[in-house]
Amino acid sequence: MNHSLYNPFKSFDFRNDKCFLSGDAASPLAIRVLPDWLLNMANLTGDEQIKLLDESIRSYKSLVVPASAEIYTEAILPLEQKIEAAFEQGYRGISALPELELFQWIGKLMYSFLYIEMQGAIRLKQLSGDGMNMSQGLMHKFGNLHLMLQSIFTKVEFEEFTPWSIVVVPLENVETGFSFRDEINTLIFSLKFRDFGIVACLQDNGTNKRYHQQLLDFIKDKPLSDQQFEELAARFFYSAYLFNRLPEYNIIEADGVAYIDPMPLRGMQNKPIFDEWQHKTYGQVLENFWKPYELTLFEIIKDPKAPLSFFEQPLLPDAG
Structure with missing residues (x-):
């Protein structure tokens, strides 16, 4: 397959007659956002419900996006099969996956939810057809994610960098039930299932992982309790909120390959890349x-200078 990169945010087109990844308009298939293999593995019926941003309640199996038959067969399905095989093996399989494939699968999942949210917002006239009442920053961020997800079906080279932070950890409870969280505005995601947990920031050029590196080094290869995993996820969700840069990229297409090169995050700004960490605000995230x-x-912030932690060494970022 040889495709030129597609940007749906230019025309703000999120209809069901085009492939959500490539823009191809050749009778797309409707594919489930949460694939059948995952529902079956997690012992879910698909009738479980999720609340979308437009306040509508949808069942898991009703959430579908349009995909080109060619791209589904030749690119999406093989990716799903790799992820399914890794999920079957648990932490051993997930931790052995190339991060690019985890990024593609998680990114596809999140972008699918975003695609459906866009359709709902346009339908309710919360967004105009040209996206004019969506912030330019969000459009830029979502467009970059979509651009990078095209690596699922066409050649994309990340020039000596990764646009994501992905952490995979083992869990003490090897029978952890399936659950996930996401936050579309900050493009962060967490998932736990069986004996593994995943936290992923999809558009931060690795900065959130570096921000929490001291804790990650301390817990390396140690199975986490459920409380510890949720604490780890809460830290990443909060720092993703504090991340105050909008990553920019140079993109060059040549000989059927898209080369993506990051611009320096610091740019011309003197302020730190993250806003000040506030223990009270972090405590509110943690409470959730x-x-x-x-x-x-x-209970969490009984000591305002040392929020409650289930880690032997909390290793929290310095508070402002």
């Missing part, structure tokens, strides 16, 4: 992640 354990914000 720890809801199953009924820990209140008061």
